[in-house]
Amino acid sequence: MWDGIIIGGGLAGLLAGIRAAERGKKVLIVSEGVGSLTYSSGVIDLGDAERLMNQKSHPYALLGERVVRSAAEYFQTLFPDYWGNWREPQFVLTPLGSPRKAGLIPRGLNTQALSETHKIILMALEGMKDFFPEVAKSNLLKAYPQAEVVLHPFRVEAFEAWYTLGKPITGMDCGKYWRTASGIETLKGVWKSLDSFEPDKAVVIFPGLTSVFSQPLREVQSNLPFSVIEMTAFPPSDGGYYLYRGLVQKFKALGGELLVGSGVKKVELKGKQCHKIIVNSKGKDSEFSARVFVLATGGIFGGGIEVTLEAAKEMVFGLPPFVPSGWTNSEFLGEQPYARMGVETDNQLRPIDSASKEVLLENVRIIGRMLAHWDPWVERCGGGVSLASGWFAGEQV
Amino acid sequence: MQDYQVVIVGGGATGVGVLRDLSMRGISALLLEQGDLAHGTSSRFHGLLHSGARYAVKDPLSAAECISENIILKKIAAHCISDTGGWFVQSEEDDPDYVEQWLRGCANAGIPLREISLSEAYWKEPLLKRNILRVFEVPDATVDGFKLVWANAKSAKRYGGDYKTYHRVERLILENKRIVGVAAKNLLNQEELLIGCQVVVNAGGAWASEIAGSIGVHLDVICDKGTLLAFNQRLFQRVINRLHPPSDGDIFVPHETITILGTTSEIVGSPRENQPKEEEIRRLLMMGEELLPKIMERRVIRAFAGVRPLHREDSEVSGKMDEGREVSRNFALIDHEIHDQVQGLISIVGGKFTTYRLMAEKVADWVAKRFGNLRPCSTAQEKLLSEISEDLKKQALQLLPCAAAEKMLERLGEDAGAVLLEIQNDPSKGQMLCECEMVSVAEVEKVALDADAHHLADIRRKTRLGMGTCQGAFCTYRALPLLGLEHAKFDPLQDELKRFINQRWKGIRPILWGQQLRETELTRAIYTSILQLNGIRDI
Amino acid sequence: MNKLDSVKNLDACIKCSACTSQCPVAMVQPLFSGPKSVGPDAERFRLEGIDIDPKCLSYCSNCKTCEVTCPSGVKITEIILRAREKASLAAQKSGTTRLQVRDLVLGRAEYLGRLGTIWPGLTNGLLKVYLVRVLMEKILGISRRAPLPPYQAKFKGIRNNKLVPxxxxxxxxxxxxxxxxxxxxxxxxxxxxxxxxxxxxxxxxxNFHCCGVPLQANGKFNEARxxxxxxxxxxxxxxxxxxxxxxxxxxxxxxxxxxxxxxxxxxxxxxxxxxxxxxxxxxxxQEGGGLKQDFQEIPVSLGYHAPCHLKAQGIGTPSVRLLRLIPGVRVSDLDTGCCGLSGSYGYKQEKYDIARQIGEPLFQRVQEGVRIGEFQSMATECGGCQVQIEHGSGIATKHPVWVFMQAYGLSPEFL
The missing domain is CATH 3.40.50 (Rossmann fold)
Known part of the structure; x- marks a missing residue:
């Protein structure tokens, strides 16, 4: 018997697990895959929190300012590598080299120095997949017109075979390489090679380098006479991946168990209580019982809600999702009504019936992308809602 | 301004077919197309090269034309055609009397067929529904509309033929009821141009009546919208038809890596009404289930619609006018001197993709006669593309994954040499820009630099970039730096990107459920969150 | 997987590349384009009749990390294995003899094992002789540096084949x-x-035979069955x-x-x-209350490595849960990827270095853990992982059942 079982191991689920485990609870997380964090850039988007807190039915409004703030602060105490606060946006560079707003960011991504410098050196590891130095350069020139942008292409011997074969070096390959012992040595050489560029007067942008959660990398950088700015990456991104690793390690160190690669097939209910989940293991099912269950299956993208031509279905408990009346708009990058689909809850995050507002399951909490009435892409609050609802659920286990 | 003997209006299969035929006969001709070649009906169909069997009962003349063109095209355009063969499948619901009629029709039209045992049928097509009674094999095949149209255009060019894309014909110019030229507009820079000519071939397809209308000539073209669905993978290995009177949703056509289910039929007011509708999609799926069980669980990556131009006057078949399928698909050549006392204007309407060459031959015969040109048509004998050398094949297989190599050779023919040289010099150019359809960076670059490529969508049509499973989620981003290669040619990046994404979205919106909805969420995450292209700042 | 399921399986792939980004082989082997590329991507072309070079497929070590990682539940390794089976049938006529002999030997762990256990002392002696390993590499393509485990007398159980009424x-x-x-x-x-x-x-x-996994991994699909x-x-x-x-x-x-x-x-x-x-x-x-709880205290701290094929079973890490029930036992679940060996994969001459590189982060983590006193030794269920971790890190690694035996106050009978 577990104190809490969390279904879904993305940002919301892991944070809920960590919070609960930290409170001394025995927690199991069951996750179909590695969650969506590797598609994210590893920065936490909080969105325009003040506006969203006043937007009817939005998860921020449901949870209230205290929860949103506490969750963000809690995340930062877990990961002091993350900068920012829940009210003031930070700026980071997109993979295209243009600045964009974000809530909490790994230190290395902070772009502040770019606004003040007159010279930007853009490092470009040859053969890197999904990074386009020329495009990034032209966007940097647009965003920081006071600065000159120097492109600095370079090769790394470790990837010689990649160059010969024309195999792309993925951002993830880069991120992992710079963390190895030989990668760190190479990096020191790369910094040396910049000497002739008078780097002390410049700011250096280094795509593919992710120093978050790496003590040795941060040490190398702190000894440099210039500032180094990292970029967010095109997915799958190492920034997102290392955040995922960081969360998993924290969770395991607190005694939590993570079961990745299997989905929940069925649940057993008694009245308005769930007492058991049945996991689709190889060969036969595995059963796990708990006092509290947290549903963090990632909405449509995570597979928590399946939509057919006929209907939308919540896949674990069979809860009736809220389905918006409109479905799509012609402008792809604009508002898309379907995205606000999700499970409606009371302010304890327990699922409710849309019409009667009656609580459907007493010991189940709905978190993250499973919640209704929000859209992480137009509201840019994906990280914030996941943290706030995850933290809140972790308190409830 | 250069003058031509002939101006052809419309860059679909018929138009380029006429251009090739005239050019081979030594008649100077210019083709004007308002968009990209093959952007209209010639690419918005199921890609079926008919054996004629589908028309064997209702339209024997069409059936006979189809089988003879089928044989010709397999010879002259082998690289655009996959000779999959096709089956006609009689299920329990289908009328056995019709089968007998159909067998007689096929025999009369000279369509070879062979009955397949049910055990062989299920073994070869394991997904086929298990309630079938009889299966017949006919020489149906699949044809790539983009490739065939471009191959015609390139062949014509070798004979001195000219074409201009993104040029819209604004009006035809008459002097004493006699064609002397056309006024056209370059839609990329809005420049007007006047072109002198003695003959105009109106091959505008569904737009033909608008073109004729510019000089007050009435031309009756029925716009018959057909909606189709593209499935994520190859579900069948050959064309599967239902053995019953032609109807909605009764043909599956395996097309390279995907399968197309077609089609619906609905009379619409204008060729612009080509947005697939939800009820059409439901109908297609319902009908398709008769051949493919559990069709709802199969991933649809896209819906699209084409507007077939049907001609009314030649229709020998009585029937309701609001039911497009009752109008014959046979084509008509209209000499407007006879009908409307306008000299030098000929319209070609109706017909099918399979018979495009025959239609072009008839038009060219008419034009040649007018100019006193006695050279016979040779489009049925000469291959569209020269054979690819074994050396080139070998080189391609050394430098690219097998699938990518084969596909590139099919698309580019001998032009592939330049792409391979690029990759040899810089192996990173051999990376897949489009991973779903395996299109290399070097190939996309080459096509982007083509004088004919003006938009990302033009590159897509020539390469299949963005036409696979992800529908552009990843490759749109990867195509961005290519657009920067020639600053003057493409629109600013953000406009081009949004246009392309919205075009892809148009085909995804109507089928937004299941895995394609998940894919859409991933795409939105990439472009709105990670790249923030919906934001305040330009890229 | 039947045809209907395999269509659905391929449809579920949204091309996100999460699998390739986590693939332990693609990361270190430039010749391997990754599970997405040779799996679901190439599969759409295989259905069209365009096959890819079987060599590309053979770099897959069958560790199933891609399957565990995939957020869409795509059975990626299975797609690759089936494609290999198809390719191996096609290539049987043209394959090179040397590698064929090697696949035969490594695929037959049982056969090799039987030879070894007839005269274990002699075989182990031979395996340690450098010259013999060089010959094995030259003739069989088995890397001379790979940690071939020593052979012991064949396990016969305690009361072999006893009849249970x-x-x-x-x-x-x-x-x-x-x-x-x-x-x-x-x-x-x-x-x-x-x-x-x-x-x-x-x-x-x-008297069971080899389960078939090594045979399958070496392309002997029929023998595996x-x-x-x-x-x-x-x-x-x-x-x-x-x-x-x-x-x-x-x-x-x-x-x-x-x-x-x-x-x-x-x-x-x-x-x-x-x-x-x-x-x-x-x-x-334990959950049903039937597990004996008469544990003696064992003051031991262990690093635990979850084998890839345990992860793939989707049952979590029950050994960790159980070890934590024993008084005195401390367990750190390292969760540092794959050890690299993947059964016979790491024994192959051309793959030894890949295997070693794959396991490197794990070996470093193990050494670091011991150095800072986080744990004293390692535990993992898989024999291959045990050998590879010991080989790579120099830290003793055992099956967790040993801790249980000790905690129950039992000891093995030395035969």
Whole structure:
């Protein structure tokens, strides 16, 4: 018997697990895959929190300012590598080299120095997949017109075979390489090679380098006479991946168990209580019982809600999702009504019936992308809602 | 301004077919197309090269034309055609009397067929529904509309033929009821141009009546919208038809890596009404289930619609006018001197993709006669593309994954040499820009630099970039730096990107459920969150 | 997987590349374009009849990290394995002889094992002789640097093939030891039996053959199926009486649960449901209140490595849960990826370095953990992982069942 079982191991689920485990609870997380964090850039988007807190039915409004703030602060105490606060946006560079707003960011991504410098050196590891130095350069020139942008292409011997074969070096390959012992040595050489560029007067942008959660990398950088700015990456991104690793390690160190690669097939209910989940293991099912269950299956993208031509279905408990009346708009990058689909809850995050507002399951909490009435892409609050609802659920286990 | 003997209006299969035929006969001709070649009906169909069997009962003349063109095209355009063969499948619901009629029709039209045992049928097509009674094999095949149209255009060019894309014909110019030229507009820079000519071939397809209308000539073209669905993978290995009177949703056509289910039929007011509708999609799926069980669980990556131009006057078949399928698909050549006392204007309407060459031959015969040109048509004998050398094949297989190599050779023919040289010099150019359809960076670059490529969508049509499973989620981003290669040619990046994404979205919106909805969420995450292209700042 | 399921499986891929980004091989082997590329991407072309070079497929080590990672539940390794089977049939005529002999030897862990255990002392001596290893590399393509495990006297169980009367079958289990226990680590086999018997179970051990995983990994698909059928026939009477089959090896366990149910013979409908990893079984006892709790305190701290094929079973890490029940035991779940060996993969001459590179982060983590005093030694269920971790890090690595045996105050009988 577990104190809490969390279904879904993305940002919301892991944070809920960590919070609960930290409170001394025995927690199991069951996750179909590695969650969506590797598609994210590893920065936490909080969105325009003040506006969203006043937007009817939005998860921020449901949870209230205290929860949103506490969750963000809690995340930062877990990961002091993350900068920012829940009210003031930070700026980071997109993979295209243009600045964009974000809530909490790994230190290395902070772009502040770019606004003040007159010279930007853009490092470009040859053969890197999904990074386009020329495009990034032209966007940097647009965003920081006071600065000159120097492109600095370079090769790394470790990837010689990649160059010969024309195999792309993925951002993830880069991120992992710079963390190895030989990668760190190479990096020191790369910094040396910049000497002739008078780097002390410049700011250096280094795509593919992710120093978050790496003590040795941060040490190398702190000894440099210039500032180094990292970029967010095109997915799958190492920034997102290392955040995922960081969360998993924290969770395991607190005694939590993570079961990745299997989905929940069925649940057993008694009245308005769930007492058991049945996991689709190889060969036969595995059963796990708990006092509290947290549903963090990632909405449509995570597979928590399946939509057919006929209907939308919540896949674990069979809860009736809220389905918006409109479905799509012609402008792809604009508002898309379907995205606000999700499970409606009371302010304890327990699922409710849309019409009667009656609580459907007493010991189940709905978190993250499973919640209704929000859209992480137009509201840019994906990280914030996941943290706030995850933290809140972790308190409830 | 250069003058031509002939101006052809419309860059679909018929138009380029006429251009090739005239050019081979030594008649100077210019083709004007308002968009990209093959952007209209010639690419918005199921890609079926008919054996004629589908028309064997209702339209024997069409059936006979189809089988003879089928044989010709397999010879002259082998690289655009996959000779999959096709089956006609009689299920329990289908009328056995019709089968007998159909067998007689096929025999009369000279369509070879062979009955397949049910055990062989299920073994070869394991997904086929298990309630079938009889299966017949006919020489149906699949044809790539983009490739065939471009191959015609390139062949014509070798004979001195000219074409201009993104040029819209604004009006035809008459002097004493006699064609002397056309006024056209370059839609990329809005420049007007006047072109002198003695003959105009109106091959505008569904737009033909608008073109004729510019000089007050009435031309009756029925716009018959057909909606189709593209499935994520190859579900069948050959064309599967239902053995019953032609109807909605009764043909599956395996097309390279995907399968197309077609089609619906609905009379619409204008060729612009080509947005697939939800009820059409439901109908297609319902009908398709008769051949493919559990069709709802199969991933649809896209819906699209084409507007077939049907001609009314030649229709020998009585029937309701609001039911497009009752109008014959046979084509008509209209000499407007006879009908409307306008000299030098000929319209070609109706017909099918399979018979495009025959239609072009008839038009060219008419034009040649007018100019006193006695050279016979040779489009049925000469291959569209020269054979690819074994050396080139070998080189391609050394430098690219097998699938990518084969596909590139099919698309580019001998032009592939330049792409391979690029990759040899810089192996990173051999990376897949489009991973779903395996299109290399070097190939996309080459096509982007083509004088004919003006938009990302033009590159897509020539390469299949963005036409696979992800529908552009990843490759749109990867195509961005290519657009920067020639600053003057493409629109600013953000406009081009949004246009392309919205075009892809148009085909995804109507089928937004299941895995394609998940894919859409991933795409939105990439472009709105990670790249923030919906934001305040330009890229 | 039938045709309908395989269509659905391929449809689920949204091309996100999460699999490739986590693939331990693609990261270190420039010739391998990754599971997405040779799996679901190439599959759409294979359906069109365009096959890819079988060499590209052979770099897959069958560790199944991609399957565990995939957020869409796509059976990527299975797609790759099926494609390999198809390609190997096509290439059988043109393959090079040397590698064929090697695949034959490594694929037959059982065959190799039998040879070794006839005169274990002699074989082990030979395996340590540099010249012999050089010859093996030259002739068989087995890397001279790879950690071939020493052979021991064949494990015969404690009371081999004992008959359990029908009325006692409800408290009996069948033990499927696997080749590693059989030929290289019979003491662990004894430990498993001791622990099960301590909990009141009769342990039945028919004379099983190799489960088939190494054969499959080396392209011997038909032989793998042949072995599986023989094993199923041996299990079948017990399966029919509802007796669970317990494995101590996670790869054998995965095969029993994932591959055996696909065979069209009697017992295949039961084996998936009745096959248990040892600790999965013990955890079920624990949940039902049936696990003996007479643990003595064992002051030990362990680093734990979850084998890839345990992760692929989707049962979590029951050994960690159980170890934490023993007073004095501290466990750190390292969660640092794959050890690289993947059965016979890391023994191949051209793949030894890849295997070593794959395991490097894990070896470093192990060494670091010991250095800072986080733990003293390592535990993992898989024999291959044990050998590779010891080889790579120099830290002693054992099956977790040893801790249980000790905690129960039992000891193995040295035969």
């Amino acid at each position: 029908n009325h006692r079958l409800s408290k009996a289990v069948v033990f499927f030891p696997g080749c590693f226990i059989n030929y290289n680590d019979s003491l662990t086999g004894q430990a498993v039996i001791k622990v099960l018997e301590h909990n009141g179970y009769d342990v039945i051990m028919p 042949g072995n599986a059928k023989k094993n199923l026939a041996l299990m079948n009477p017990y399966l029919q009486s509802g007796v669970p089959v317990i494995t101590g090896c996670t790869s054998c366990g995965l095969a029993l649960k994932e591959e055996y149910p696909n065979l069209e013979v009697s017992g295949s409908e039961l084996i998936g449901r009745q096959a248990y990893d040892l600790f999965e079984f013990l955890w079920e006892l």
